[in-house]
Amino acid sequence: MQIEENKNEEFKPCIVAFCCNWCSYAGADLAGSSRLTYPADVKIIRVPCSCRVNPLFILRAFQRGADGVIICGCHPGDCHYTTGNYYARRRMTLLFGMLDYLGIERERTRVEWVSAAEGAKFAATMSDFIDTVTKLGRNRKLRDLRCKE
Amino acid sequence: MQRVIDKVKELLANGVADRVLAWKVGEFPYDRIPGVFKDDLDGLCYDSFSACNLSKYLINETKKDGRVLVLMKPCDSYGVNLLIKEHRIDREKIYILAVPCNCKVDIEKIKDSGIKGIIDIAEEGDVLKINTVYGQKELDRRQVLCDKCLSCQGKKHVIYDEIIEDDEQQNIEKTDRMEAVEELEAMSPEERFAFWRSELSKCIRCNACRNVCPACSCNKCIFDNTDTGVAAKSNADSFEENMFHIIRAFHVAGRCTDCGECSRVCPQNIPLHLLNRKFIKEINELYGEFQAGEDAVTTGPLTFFTMEDAEPDVVYKKGRD
């Protein structure tokens, strides 16, 4: 039985990006309308604020086959709801520390602050994150085998 | 401990409360079951085996009429503060009698030392004289203390109405509670992953850790709520073992008082406190020293922030300088 994936086939990571409605999501729009390119492996999920992202969302993304999860929110100080991203910052710092503590590659999760005006930064961030995750290979440690095709 | 029973009798006679929440003797000489006593204090017992944390029982007790007298060990008193802060118990309805603690004995460790068929246990100083169907055995109690006691927060009671002063000398060598966390941090990610896999794969999802935890006081747990999409009664996949424990630890992060009950009650001996302590350590290092339950007013670290908080990438930078 062949369990390992075919080595010749190029590994395309599946990336889930949680983007704040008020900034990063608009940033992604701007990247598109400015015709900037970034790999198509990013699946964007729009959230009202980065602090809407519950640690469960991140785990569930990994469960269902994500290889990397990135959370994009407004720059600290710029939150539409004034303070949401500050709370998100603490939560994600602790969660990432815990994932690392459990031996799950720390590079698979990331938080990035991207404003609505930063289309170029959005594209660059995604390209960079995909590069990092591609080097890590497929997520095997936080995956539900039942969800494997 | 006769002193404690006398004090309880005196307080009840004075009318400070109409009942008392304490430990009750059970089937075996080491069974101490949380229980409520009204007039008859028969079976009330406080000794080396009274390890259960009573603070969570106050949620139900304070829903009843009248006032309850509760016996509190130092480590349990943090849970009371936490529950008061979170409006889960009414301070007015409890009268706290702080009882001294010189560490509790773990019956499982006694049994693991090979002692079987226990009929009776007598304590003389540090010596446990154990009468079994296979003969008389002796053990130094310091060899069989609960793990949670070996690195506890000390003898300070953080909340009480009345205190029974401690007259015993502390003769137990404590270990640094973060020692095991640091050991894990020093391992490679692969070693850590292997360690946690071997531990968490034992989980039978009995929910004892959750149900005993004074910080887990939700009326309906997310893992019991079929509308959440994560509800499950068993770990059907290794992912679910990881998810349950990561999320549970995260839900109590900044609120866990480090009472150690989760690990004590685990039927599979999973060192769950190491997850909670990791959060405590990170919080202390990144956001300043914080002890949940130290008082009933200070805002917890996850419902608070500063403009200068570290960025999440501190995690990646760790150990790479």
Place this chain on the structure above:
Amino acid sequence: MLRLSADKLDKLFSAISDAKELYLPVEENGSSKFDKWSEETQVNLNRLNTVKSPKDLFFPQSEDLMRFKKEGKKITVDTPDENCKEFVVFGVRACDVKSIEVLDRVFLSEPVDTYYESKRKAATIVSLACSEPEESCFCNIFGIDATEPAADVSTWLADDYLYWEAKTEKGEALTESIKSVFEQAEDTSAVDAQKENVKAIIEKLPLSGLNLDYFKNNDMMDIFNSEKWDELYEACLGCGTCTFVCPTCQCYDIRDYDTGHGIVRYRCWDSCMYSDFTLMAGGQPRTTQKERFRQRFMHKLVYFPMNNDGEFSCVGCGRCVNKCPVRLNIAKVIRALGGEV
């Protein structure tokens, strides 16, 4: 009776596992369970009870029943192969052997549970008599003889020898296939001495005097309405430890798991202690912890015997006695309700 020197147990295990998979009590990482034997496994036959009972081998904690897959308008249903590979379970205590009989009554009566049946048919059970019962043991009150376990093969570990006696056809067949590792036991006095010794110890155990007459002689509703439940349940945390370590608890839940490209329908152990046990559209029929707590013991001591010729669905293994976080247990319930010594 056959025998084998105790230091050659590995030889026996490897002989059995040459032909069939072998499961036995294994020590792992501060816990114990029935696990597959290999040369590296740390076998522990001294431990009286594993944390989870061998029930797990016949009725796993989580088991896939079927998978649904949708492609276009076509739905395919896959069921797992019902032909379970033959296996041997070694080291099952008398109480656990009895617990499998209890499970048989539930799963093998009509309608037969085919998932359970396939595993049950494939299994040869080798029991091991108890040599050192503990204070949490009370199998004797259910008429179980810890020194004379039933099963396909019974074994005794006494005086550095493992004594082996086949009791059924299945047991004979297994014995025949590994005959070469044994020698004839001419003298079985060591076994007899052990039996006598253990019986004397059981007499002295604190729970061996529990009496079940109250449950046999009283009306179901009187037991149900007893005031004692109010006090008994008080400390119960509502966790599932007692149910999950119990060798006879057999309630399960069936759930669908959406994998994103299909559905896995699986069943998993349920616990009557849980707030969502037997949850229906109209809610939970037992809304308080007292009712849930009572359900567990009423089932074991009253409902089950009523429907099964007086057979109790507790075997006195003592797992719940040892593992309850707040040290509540069935022995306390029996005693408090009326089973005084």
